[in-house]
Amino acid sequence: MLLIFAIGVVGYRIIADYSWVESVYMTIITVTTVGFSEVRPLDANAQIFTIFLIVSSVFIFGFAISVVSEYILSRNSLEVLKRKRVKNRINSLTGHVVVCGYGRNGQQAAQKLMAYNEPFVVVEKDENIIKANEDEVLFVQGDVNEDEVLFEAGIDRAKYLVTALPDDASNLFAVLSARQMNENLFIISRASKITSVKKLEFAGANKVVMPDKIGGDHMASLVVMPDLVTFMDKLSVEGEHTTNLEEVEIEDFQGQLNCNSIRDLDLRRKTGCTIIGYITPGGNYIINPEADLKLEPKGKIIVLGRAEQIDKLNQMFQLD
Numbered sequence: 001m002l003l004i005f006a007i008g009v010v011g012y013r014i015i016a017d018y019s020w021v022e023s024v025y026m027t028i029i030t031v032t033t034v035g036f037s038e039v040r041p042l043d044a045n046a047q048i049f050t051i052f053l054i055v056s057s058v059f060i061f062g063f064a065i066s067v068v069s070e071y072i073l074s075r076n077s078l079e080v081l082k083r084k085r086v087k088n089r090i091n092s093l094t095g096h097v098v099v100c101g102y103g104r105n106g107q108q109a110a111q112k113l114m115a116y117n118e119p120f121v122v123v124e125k126d127e128n129i130i131k132a133n134e135d136e137v138l139f140v141q142g143d144v145n146e147d148e149v150l151f152e153a154g155i156d157r158a159k160y161l162v163t164a165l166p167d168d169a170s171n172l173f174a175v176l177s178a179r180q181m182n183e184n185l186f187i188i189s190r191a192s193k194i195t196s197v198k199k200l201e202f203a204g205a206n207k208v209v210m211p212d213k214i215g216g217d218h219m220a221s222l223v224v225m226p227d228l229v230t231f232m233d234k235l236s237v238e239g240e241h242t243t244n245l246e247e248v249e250i251e252d253f254q255g256q257l258n259c260n261s262i263r264d265l266d267l268r269r270k271t272g273c274t275i276i277g278y279i280t281p282g283g284n285y286i287i288n289p290e291a292d293l294k295l296e297p298k299g300k301i302i303v304l305g306r307a308e309q310i311d312k313l314n315q316m317f318q319l320d
Helices: 001-014 020-031 044-073 077-091 105-115 125-132 149-152 168-181 195-203 211-224 226-233 267-271 307-316
Strands: 095-099 122-126 139-140 162-164 186-190 206-208 243-249 274-279 284-286 300-306
Touching: 001 020, 001 044, 020 044, 044 149, 044 284, 095 105, 095 125, 105 122, 125 139, 149 168, 168 186, 168 195, 195 206, 243 307, 267 274, 267 307, 300 307
Parallel strands: 095 122, 095 162, 122 139, 162 186, 186 206
Antiparallel strands: 243 300, 274 284, 274 300
């Protein structure tokens, strides 16, 4: 379209000796076939040029109009545009979480990740599920057993993988594939059978969770010590007035205060939060650590507090 317009303007300028404004005017009324008369009578050469310009522009502009009309009116084009936008958002993610399956466990994982504002992508093959939730979740449609689908979800750039499929065999295959694509991936897999736990760990899963076992333990605990279990259920990141847990790396405090020991941090006085656990760089968990416990740069602390106390902690040390 631009080429035809340029040829028309230059052609009228040279062949018909029109001014630049007249050349633009003649080109516009010719290629759009509006039917106005020419600025001045045309000689034979200018008329032949006009015939060439009309024939060329009719096909090109007609094709352009059909493409634009189809793009605007076609639902498929809108779907393609939406998928392209989602793909661009996924390609911009790094260090995100890939969730395989959007069933009951997958939805719970997604809701918790949204509460933490953690970026994530869900791989799901059921088109109806995707359409019902695509406004709030980034989806990749396909089978997790296909490497191309995992790559589309950014598995090579991801930090975590959560396989929440109902079938242990599918989870096992997804863990094997993902581990080959990203050796540094932290993989959390669901298991339905106790016999699948060791297989998933051998395949490369860092943690294996059995939802049915956890559910049974939880119900039994409500019988034995109901108040304690109810209190533990309150430890959540959701809601303004609920109690909250936060995991903080010691390195986040360095340069802002002395952090040789828990006493040096003095988070209780500064933020109202209480340190209830310490994780050593080697992965050992210390519950209710002593105030004089020596802190290591690669270690982490677990703090307990109300939502406003956790917010104060995050704001004071720029942890968000």
